[in-house]
Amino acid sequence: MNFHISYKAQRMFLILGFLIVPLALLVTFSLYPAIKLVLYSFTSWNGLTTSYPWVGLHNYIEIFRNPSLFGVFIHNFSYFIGGLVQNVIALGFALLLSKKVKIRNGFRSILFIPYMLNAVAVVYIFQFMYQDNGAINTILRVVGLGALATDWIGNNHVINWALAFVSLWEYFPFNMVIYLAAIQSIPEDMYEAALLDGASAWQTLWYVTLPNLRAIIQVNLLLTVSGALEAFNIPFIMTNSAPAAATFLTQTMNVAFVFNNYGLASAMAIVLLVIVVLVISIQRKIVGGGDDVV
Secondary structure, three states: OOOOOHHHHHHHHHHHHHHHHHHHHHHHHHHHHHHHHHHOOOEOOOOOOOOOOOOOOOOHHHHHHHHHHHHOOOHHHHHHHHHHHHHHHHHHHHHOOOOOOOOHHHHHHHHHHHHOOOHHHHHHHHHOOOOOOOOOHHHHHHOHHHHHHHOOOOOOHHHHHHHHHHHHHHHHHHHHHHHHHHHHOOOHHHHHHHHHHHHHHHHHHHHHHHHHHHHHHHHHHHHHHHHHOOOOOOHHHHHOOOOOOOOOHHHHHHHOOOOHHHHHHHHHHHHHHHHHHHHHHHHHHHHHHOOOOO
């Protein structure tokens, strides 16, 4: 018995055949966990039992009422400032390396090394450098600035800035390469026209280069803001989430895996997601991202 399947039905079966696997993976590993996360945030589940005591909005109220939870966002501020400085340095190096000099390729490779290194290795390197007898304090004492030497990890006044510097050093090469690629994509005709009009180097930078980098700057700032709010690996590895250096994300991990309060940790994850979306939306409005940034 022969079955005749129309071309339209064959086309539909083919499309569904290609879509069913990625859709199944999306539902299994993204949609379902997200729904469960929201549900857990309204319970006091300890991650071990099969019961999920319903507590309503208690977890969310506890987050904003407890300074040790929501108050650690102040530590994320140093990563935000470090991210802004990181973008300025990255843009500066990109502008320098965009010039046609013989050794620029060598400098590009050298400056990109920090980003190529393993993140954990970088943290351990700086952990040794930040010790009292480490490289930083040794250099300060040699050049006569021993009064500035301190316990960079043990001093609560500087620990977050020290950790933010590690992030700056590790990730600025990535931003530099992005800026460099964007600069090299600017048509040479625009620079030639500016030169014919008698524009100075500063005027060319301000009226030609930077306007063409506007979208890239917005994207990098977006990554900077989200990265600052979600800082985790550096404070977690270097200080083991010490209270003086704890970020909101490391505190969320502690609540879940140290104190076994998965309900509260789930609520903290939801709060972080909402804050990231709000901050990025506000940033795009202020900077002028709108619909221009893809």
